[in-house]
Amino acid sequence: MPLNIRTYHELTDPDRSGLGEQIATQRRRLAARLAAVGRVIVVMSGKGGVGKSFVTAHLARALARAGRAVGVLDADLNGPTVAGLLEAGTARLVVGEDAVLPATGSDGVRLVSMAQLLADGQPLAFKGPPAESFVWRGAAEAGAIRELLADVAWGPLDVLLLDLPPGMQRFLELCDLLPAPPAVLTVTIPTPESRDAVRRALRAATERRSPLLGVVENMVDGPFAGTAGADLAVEFGVPVLARIPWHPTPDTWAVLAGRLG
Amino acid sequence: MKFLCVECDRQMTFEERQLPGDGTLAAAFRCPKCGRAVALLTNPMETQLVSSLGVKIGGATVPAEPLETIRGMVATGREDAFTEPVGRSDGRTVGLSWSAEAQDRLARVPGFVRGMVKKIYADYAKERGIDEITPAVMDAARSELGLEEM
Numbered sequence: 001m002p003l004n005i006r007t008y009h010e011l012t013d014p015d016r017s018g019l020g021e022q023i024a025t026q027r028r029r030l031a032a033r034l035a036a037v038g039r040v041i042v043v044m045s046g047k048g049g050v051g052k053s054f055v056t057a058h059l060a061r062a063l064a065r066a067g068r069a070v071g072v073l074d075a076d077l078n079g080p081t082v083a084g085l086l087e088a089g090t091a092r093l094v095v096g097e098d099a100v101l102p103a104t105g106s107d108g109v110r111l112v113s114m115a116q117l118l119a120d121g122q123p124l125a126f127k128g129p130p131a132e133s134f135v136w137r138g139a140a141e142a143g144a145i146r147e148l149l150a151d152v153a154w155g156p157l158d159v160l161l162l163d164l165p166p167g168m169q170r171f172l173e174l175c176d177l178l179p180a181p182p183a184v185l186t187v188t189i190p191t192p193e194s195r196d197a198v199r200r201a202l203r204a205a206t207e208r209r210s211p212l213l214g215v216v217e218n219m220v221d222g223p224f225a226g227t228a229g230a231d232l233a234v235e236f237g238v239p240v241l242a243r244i245p246w247h248p249t250p251d252t253w254a255v256l257a258g259r260l261g
Numbered sequence: 262m263k264f265l266c267v268e269c270d271r272q273m274t275f276e277e278r279q280l281p282g283d284g285t286l287a288a289a290f291r292c293p294k295c296g297r298a299v300a301l302l303t304n305p306m307e308t309q310l311v312s313s314l315g316v317k318i319g320g321a322t323v324p325a326e327p328l329e330t331i332r333g334m335v336a337t338g339r340e341d342a343f344t345e346p347v348g349r350s351d352g353r354t355v356g357l358s359w360s361a362e363a364q365d366r367l368a369r370v371p372g373f374v375r376g377m378v379k380k381i382y383a384d385y386a387k388e389r390g391i392d393e394i395t396p397a398v399m400d401a402a403r404s405e406l407g408l409e410e411m
Contacts, residue, residue, distance in 0.1 A: 003267050004267075004270075005265060005267060006265060006270065008263055011263045011265060011272040012272075013263075013272045013274075015262060015263050016274065016275035016319060016320050017262045017275065017288075017316075017317070017318050017319055017320055018320055019262060019314075019316050019318070022315075022316040022317070022320075022321055023314070023316060025321075026315060092341060092342060092343060092344045092356050092358070093342060093343050093344070093356070094343075094344055094345070094346045094355070094356035094357075095327060095343045095344070095345060095346065096327070096346055098324075098327060099327050100327045100328055100343070101346070101356075116339075116342060117331065117335065117338050117339060117342045118335070118337055118338060118339060118342075119337055119338060119339045119340075120339075122337035123337060124335065124337060125335070125336045125337045126313075126334045126335060126336055127333075127334050127335075127336045128284070128305070128309040128312075128334065129284060129305040129306050129309060131306070132306050135306055135309075135310060136306065136309045136310040136312075136313045137313075139310060139313035139314055140309075140313040140330070140334060142313075143313050143314060143315045143330045144330060144331050144335075146315070147315070147327075147328045147329070147330055147331055148328075148331075151325075151327040151328045151329075152327075
């Protein structure tokens with residue numbers, strides 16, 4: 001004879017733990033922190049090694065030189081490099097009352113990165129039971145990203161650039177965390193292999209209704225042959241915002257910054 | 262998360278949370294009608310999963326500190342990743358830093374009092390809007406605060 005057990009929703013007294021409400025509070029805190037941010041742009045690719053961090057850093061600097069208030073969140077927790085490119089890799093973070101102040105990098109770009117938090121040369125490792133760490137590590141990384149967005153006093157920004165690691169996982173986490181799907185700036189190199197990987201990323205972004213800003217084709221006029229930038233632009237109806245040569249000049253980045261508006 | 266006393270058909274109320282320090286968690290609930298208490302015991306993996314979400318079983322009693330999850334869970338973090346704010350006379354807020362010489366000198370303080378001594382110097386500097394602690398600042402603090410042995 002089965003027990004007659006009422007369901008969760010049939011129990012009407014408050015849930016003291018209120019885990020759902022705690023999560024909702026986290027979301028509200030994040031939304032409030034980003035309320036003064038004009039645009040959140042993720043710099044992503046489905047492919048590693050195409051120069052996302054390089055593009056992020058130089059784009060941020062160009063925007064800052066053009067008079068914009070720019071922040072960069074290095075969302076590549078396991079391979080953070082953009083902080084070094086912005087010459088703030090070892091900057092210490094100042095702890096305020098309810099938020100941490102971002103470091104200031106090249107050209108006044110505000111920046112937070114796991115590179116600033118990790119001991120030299122150490123991988124990102126979490127305290128906790130090592131067995132079955134795959135169960136909770138993803139949640140821990142998503143929690144870290146949430147805190148880097150919500151617990152940093154970004155202040156009024158025209159643009160917050162998020163430098164993503166290769167793959168789609170971080171983008172999907174951000175879509176769940178942010179109040180609205182972030183705008184996407186896609187980086188590729190010219191090769192067909194890169195095109196195919198980036199295509200998957202762009203499709204995921206489209207499915208999440210993220211605005212597609214355009215494609216940056218990096219490392220052109222070098223050893224990588226192909227037309228990935230143009231192909232993706234046609235396929236997704238977006239512009240090729242820049243074709244970055246092997247040795248870009250400040251003007252290269254200024255043009256890209258200008259096209260982003 | 263809710264607990265039901267099936268015999269009484271009453272929702273149990275949260276009593277207390279305990280963290281025994283071995284990675285596990287205990288949360289006790291009691292039936293308001295019959296008084297029976299039950300405990301939810303989570304293993305280290307389950308406890309970690311909850312911690313990773315930045316939530317607390319039984320409810321959060323105090324607001325979260327900035328970067329609480331990162332500061333509490335990252336095992337390979339820099340010791341000096343964070344610093345305290347100093348309000349300078351020009352109105353800017355900057356981070357308190359220690360010169361290499363001051364760090365050397367602090368390192369010679371016996372470990373069991375080093376944290377306390379560091380805080381004394383940091384508080385002295387912050388109160389005066391000093392954003393870098395140098396041996397000269399330490400000397401001034403020792404003299405003014407009567408800490409000649411530190």
